[in-house]
Amino acid sequence: MREEKGIFVFLEYTRGKIEKVSLELIAKACELQKICNEPVYGVAIGEESKEIESQLCSLPIEKVWWYIQEGACLSELWEEAMVECIEKISPSILLLGGTPIGSGFASRIAVAMKTGVTADCTMLEFDENRNLVQTRPAFGGNIMASILTERTRPQIATVRPGIFPALTDSSGKTVVEKKTLGQKNKSPQLLAREEKEEKGGITDQEILVVAGRGVKKKEDLELLRELAHLLGGELASSRALVEKGWMSQKAQIGVSGNVVKPEVIITFGVSGTIQFMTGMKNAKKIIAVNIDKTAPILSVAHLPIVGDLYTIVPNLITLLKKE
Numbered sequence: 001m002r003e004e005k006g007i008f009v010f011l012e013y014t015r016g017k018i019e020k021v022s023l024e025l026i027a028k029a030c031e032l033q034k035i036c037n038e039p040v041y042g043v044a045i046g047e048e049s050k051e052i053e054s055q056l057c058s059l060p061i062e063k064v065w066w067y068i069q070e071g072a073c074l075s076e077l078w079e080e081a082m083v084e085c086i087e088k089i090s091p092s093i094l095l096l097g098g099t100p101i102g103s104g105f106a107s108r109i110a111v112a113m114k115t116g117v118t119a120d121c122t123m124l125e126f127d128e129n130r131n132l133v134q135t136r137p138a139f140g141g142n143i144m145a146s147i148l149t150e151r152t153r154p155q156i157a158t159v160r161p162g163i164f165p166a167l168t169d170s171s172g173k174t175v176v177e178k179k180t181l182g183q184k185n186k187s188p189q190l191l192a193r194e195e196k197e198e199k200g201g202i203t204d205q206e207i208l209v210v211a212g213r214g215v216k217k218k219e220d221l222e223l224l225r226e227l228a229h230l231l232g233g234e235l236a237s238s239r240a241l242v243e244k245g246w247m248s249q250k251a252q253i254g255v256s257g258n259v260v261k262p263e264v265i266i267t268f269g270v271s272g273t274i275q276f277m278t279g280m281k282n283a284k285k286i287i288a289v290n291i292d293k294t295a296p297i298l299s300v301a302h303l304p305i306v307g308d309l310y311t312i313v314p315n316l317i318t319l320l321k322k323e
């Protein structure tokens, strides 16, 4: 049997841009490569585009297989392409973004290759036997589980967007091999496609104002939203307010929400449970306002403020409006 070697990364793209999470995975794969000294490969599947071609060519990795999709977007065709690649190069590791596409794809590939998949990893490293240690929060974020796929290959892991720093080097010269994605005679036809522009997402914001259960009424969120907009940011929340139906799940930070990495995060009335902190611990500056001086979030904040949000927020808004 051939020895499995190499780190294989699934490169997702939309609207002429490789997804940030895929660039985060490439950066991580290059970091792992320094330890295992194995090649890093990529695979992309989708419509042909000049922008994508130039981005793929400038990745700092060995080679990319680019399957051009001409017909319907069918997961079975994607699976066939991926399995073909895996069988050809026998990678020891396959990394995918923990996106709706990446997560679904990972499990299909795992079934096809009769191997395991660890979803939503937050840490990837090697053990002394060069097995990939795939670490992810478990039991609602109360413990970190380290999972090994010792007996089968490839070791498949998905990683949530925003966990690893993205690739900054675009000076690579990758060999890109174009292939045509297979067609199915009786495949469903894609008649039209409507692209939905995501607006107001919290994961790309530099500044986030976060509302927690300390906010007493839904209407009070407007004060925090006003503050967020005056600061040039967006309003996010803990799960407590999503459960009340006051905020959308898209605005939730945490282990079952979004992972964010803004320059500044200001929390109001958030206690700082592990499930919440898992989603924001990499923020550059954490400012936390809590009425209770024993709230856990105050001990991790760069600027902990013991006080009532109902006094502090209106004062801040008045100050900012004067500027």
Ligand SMILES: Cc1cc2nc3c(=O)[nH]c(=O)nc-3n(C[C@H](O)[C@H](O)[C@H](O)COP(=O)(O)OP(=O)(O)OC[C@H]3O[C@@H](n4cnc5c(N)ncnc54)[C@H](O)[C@@H]3O)c2cc1C
Pocket: 139, 140, 141, 211, 212, 213, 214, 215, 237, 238, 239, 240, 241, 252, 253, 254, 255, 256, 257, 258, 268, 269, 270, 271, 272, 273, 275, 276, 279, 289, 290, 291, 292, 295, 307, 308, 309, 310
């Ligand atoms: C499987 C699972 C997954 C989960 N995933 C997530 C997740 O992704 N994200 C998440 O957030 N939670 C998650 N949770 C829920 C989590 O355990 C907590 O329930 C939640 O984070 C609490 O939100 P909170 O801090 O807003 O509320 P609380 O813990 O109730 O804290 C409210 C805080 O507001 C302060 N406060 C009250 N009044 C004021 C005031 N006037 N001014 C200033 N401060 C005030 C209080 O002192 C308190 O510290 C998950 C739970 C489970 C079981």
